[in-house]
Amino acid sequence: MKSRNAWTRILGTAAAAGVLAWAVTAGGQPSEATAIGPVADAGPGFAIEDYNYPNADKILAEQGIVLKRGDGHIVLANCGSEENLLKFLARDRADVCFKVTGDEGFLTLEIKSVHGVRTADSGNTHLAMTAEGDDRVEYDIPAKTWEGVGESVDGREHVLVEIRVTK
Structure with a gap:
């Protein structure tokens, strides 16, 4: 030992x-x-989300749609690409469609002369629009609905400025 x-x-x-x-x-x-x-x-730097819509300048130049900010759950889509899209009707332009990719989402944008919307199966849709300047008008539209909004409701030109979707 x-x-x-x-x-x-x-x-x-x-x-x-x-x-x-x-x-x-x-x-x-x-x-x-x-x-x-x-x-x-x-290594790579930190990714900081600024919520700006990707390729917004290119989309504005090609399609005349101002896409500002969002959470990535409401994205621009080709209207004929699939079923169940948010579809907006506007005077003097082709229809504009968006795909909802989550249970909820938001997008700020500018589309002039919007007068109708078809909501998707993805939940309730809240729209904010401006009419002739600063007059703000809001709509709550249930899922799977065609509804007149903006110009078709009161005859004034409206600009769609915000989309929010919730389940």
């Missing part, structure tokens, strides 16, 4: 001496081979 304790003390002392020798020769600092640099310099 004494010889076993002696070997344990000898090995422990040798290990401690080795660590001390390494610390003295390395100056207590890691060598260049083991140096740790900041990860942010080598």
